[in-house]
Amino acid sequence: MAISLAGGEDQMPIPQFSAGASSGDVAQALGEAGCAVVTGVMDAELRQSIADELAPHMAKARLIEEDDPTKFYPGHTRRVSALVARSPSITDRLVPHPLSRQVCDTHLRPNCEHGYQLHVSAAVEIGPGAREQVLHREESSFTFFPLPRPNIIVASMWAMTEFRADNGGTLLVPGSHKWPADRKAGPDEILSAEMPAGAVLFWMGGTLHGAGANTSRDWRYGVILTYSLGWVRQEENQYLNVPRERMAELSPELRRLLGFDMYAALGFYDPRVA
């Protein structure tokens, strides 16, 4: 599929901010465009710590060598989830990042008075030769609720390396979070979220997006953290992906954010057993 960096004449661009921008402005732009990039929010030291913590897991992750066009995950890619179990730096510094909190406070909190939760954690490397991922919406598990519906998910992608149109940078369709479910994106409506290493990209649960094709020689590396309303089931099963001992070490705030808490009457437990 051809992608256009500038987009068609009528296509709104992906809003871009730098680190000092007001998080309220970022959240507002995200609500309007369905996506937004903020540069300079993850320094080289933090990226290195994350890369070091994940390196043994990435090395063991099955590299999907052969592409199967019927599969959601393209070939020549590597994915590792359970990042709370595997990376203290992601757990402590990215999952509860103030910018993510602000964006989720704006776009999720109004629909979940008792709080939102981590929905998915995944590190994704896109290798040379990877094809485009099919465009999709993170909210596709929740189509039971008719449109227009309250926002259920906010997604973020933390750039460990540069994201470019030629190395598998995430493709986005700005504005598509307000489209009817069956409207298809034309080539002029699909933009690549180009961003330097250390940036973060946010998108709404209803925004069409997917990993781009990698026609370069470089690997594109990003950390996906998505958040959902506290009353829906998490896509990644944190109860099984976070070992009990690790969970016990976390602050009450972080435990709540990971979904290890009651949401009103949901998820009750007996502390004498748990």
Ligand SMILES: O=C(O)CCC(=O)C(=O)O
């Ligand atoms: O890797 C990317 O750029 C996007 C991946 C994605 O959207 C997904 O796996 O749900």
Ligand SMILES: [Fe+2]
């Ligand atoms: Fe996705």
